[in-house]
Amino acid sequence: MDPRKKVKMQQYEDEDEMEIDERDDYQEDMQFREQNNELFDERQLREMIGQLENNYKLNSDLRMRYPNQPDKFIDSEVDLDEDLRKLLILPAYPKLYPIFYNSNALQIVIHLLQHNNQSISNDVIQFLKELVTPDGDVEPKIIIELYNCLIKNYFIESLGELILRNDEKTQEEVNLLHDCFEVIENMVDIKSSICKEIGFRSKIIQYLIKRVEDNSQTLDDNRLYASELLVILTQQTKENLEIIGRSGGIESLLMVLNQYKKKDPETAEEKEILNNVYDLLTLLLIHEENQDYFQTYEGLQLMIKIIQGKTSSSIRAYSLILLAINNHKENCQKLIQIGGLSIIFPILERKGLKHKDQNKQFEIDETSVQIIKQLLRRNSDLTLKQRIIDKSVEKLESLKKLRNEYVNIIPLIDPEEYDELDEKQLQKIYFDLLGKGLIVIESIDIILLELLNNGVDVNIDSQEIVSSVKQMLKYTGEKEDIDYYNPLLQKIEVNQQ
Known part of the structure; x- marks a missing residue:
């Protein structure tokens, strides 16, 4: 069948443009591959490349000469489409890649990718989707060199432009966007450094954030895919986390959470998107600049509302509060000023936010005592710090009760065993115990140390507290914390003598 019979013309206000009917395209592509699988070689590839070069030049010339007369360049468009489909056999022969990527x-x-005929763009994405994840075994250096050539020839920039101009008004455009996302995921899966290139060379990160915020469509696989891609692109790339913060992305993510401050997601897709947003914010809040943005957009206030709404994501919201105030003086002060103590201490006593699952409850307990520890450690405002001390004294029995609970949980080690262990083995045991509850004990001991230094009788052997805090500083303490806690420890030790 003459492929030109498959072409239909469609009028647009700005320009005439063709749309190639893609019915049965996939079947035809597969038939072509089966027929040519055994015959395909370097000579055939070079012939295909030559045809592509000629038809591309012809089509470009005709479109330039007759921009408003589609009948003049329709044949060359069909030929281009055919050339691209023939190239779909290449991913089955990765050893021939160098011939392809070293040519024009x-x-x-x-x-x-930027062709005015969207069907051509679709064909390119289909080809690239398979090209970047070749069939069968392939030497790593071949695929990495392909990626390097793609980047050098502004592929990421072109892909970004294609994504940004796609408004998803038709199913074809929806499918095209999904394929673009798949190309990104496949490339990043093989070469993680491309994450940084995507952030540096395009606006794809910013687009994905806005796409996640947009919930206008009822069934929206691309929104879910965008949220998954964002997690992938930011997991090991500090630069992309900075891009999200600087471009207002944290506000967009908080807008998503705001939809669920009093209700849970209704579908599995919504739930997955919400989890991905929490994962993103968890990554983002590792950086101080993003902690600033989080509070600028009233993130702490929103987390409190989510906890008060008693939704299924309340525990995750509680964890974000800890991340937002971690080593951040201003956010520590802000949390107290907006009434955070009235949320934290009841949770410490297991009122309101609690869970039947032991691991989940451990997460809640750990978050509570670490928040209180941060508020005491990082608060330079003496008036606000005194409020935390007073509240801790008021809830002293609850703190001691929680401490005793975890002391009874943590497996004890025979002291005689320590003589047989080297420092590396001891450190391994220590970090293992942290995950079983020691972190709760140590955080409470730091709170008690602060109370001791403020003249409060905690009715616990102070030497036990000193030893606990010293152990923490030995294995996990940073210089700033060591400089802060050592004088407090020395003061207690002097008083013991």
Whole structure:
């Protein structure tokens, strides 16, 4: 069948543009591959490349000469489409990749991403989706060199432009966007450093954030995919986390959480998107600049509302409070000023936010005592710090009760065993115990140390507290914390003598 019979013309206000009917395209592509699988070699590939170069030049010339007369360049468009489909056999022969990416064909394919005929762009994405994840075994250096050539020839920039101009008004555009996301995921899965290139060379990160915020469509696989991609692109890339913060992305993510401050997601897709947003904010809040943005957009206030709403994500919201105030003086003060103590101490006593699952309850307990520890440690405002001390004294029995509970949980080690262990083995045991509850004990001991230094009788052997805090500083303490706690420990030890 003459492929030109498959072409239909469609009028647009700005320009005439064709749309290639893709019915049965997949079947035809597969038939072509099966027929040519055994015959395909370097000679055939070079012939395909030559045809692509000629038809690309012809189509570009005709479109330039007859921009408003589609009948003049329709044949060359069909030929381009056919050339791209023939190239779909290449991913089955990764050893031939160097011939492809060292020719003009790679540049042409990237240029065709911006072709006015969307069907051509679709064909390019289909080809690239398979090209970047070749069939069978492939030498790593071949695929990495392909990626390097793609980046060098502005593929990421072109892909970003294609994504940004896609408004998803048709199912074809929806599918195209999904395929673009798949190309990104496949490339990053093989070469993680591409995450940084995507953030540096395009606006894809910013687009994904806005796409996650947009919940206008009822069934929206691309929104879910965008949230998953964001987690992938930021897990090990500090630069992309900074891009999200500087571009207002934290506000967008908080807008998503705001929809669920009093209710739970209704569908599995919504739940997954919400979890991905929490994962993103968890990554973002590791950096001080993003902690600033989080409070600028009233993130602490929103987390309190989510906890008060008693939704299924309340525990995650509680954890974000800890991340937002961690080593951050201003946010510590802000949490107290907005009434955070009235939320934290009841949770410490297991009122309101609690869980039947032991691991979940451990997470809640750990978060509570670490928040109180941070508020005491990082608060330079003496009036606000005194409020925390007073509240801790008021809830002293609850703190001691919780401490005793975890002391009874943690497996004891025979002291005689320590003589047989070297420092590395001891450290391994220590970190293992942290995950079983020691972190709760140590955090409470730091709170008690602060109370002791303020003249409060905690009715616990002070030497036990000193030993606990010293052990923490030995294995996990940073210089700033060591400089802060050592004088307090020395003061207690002097008083013991």
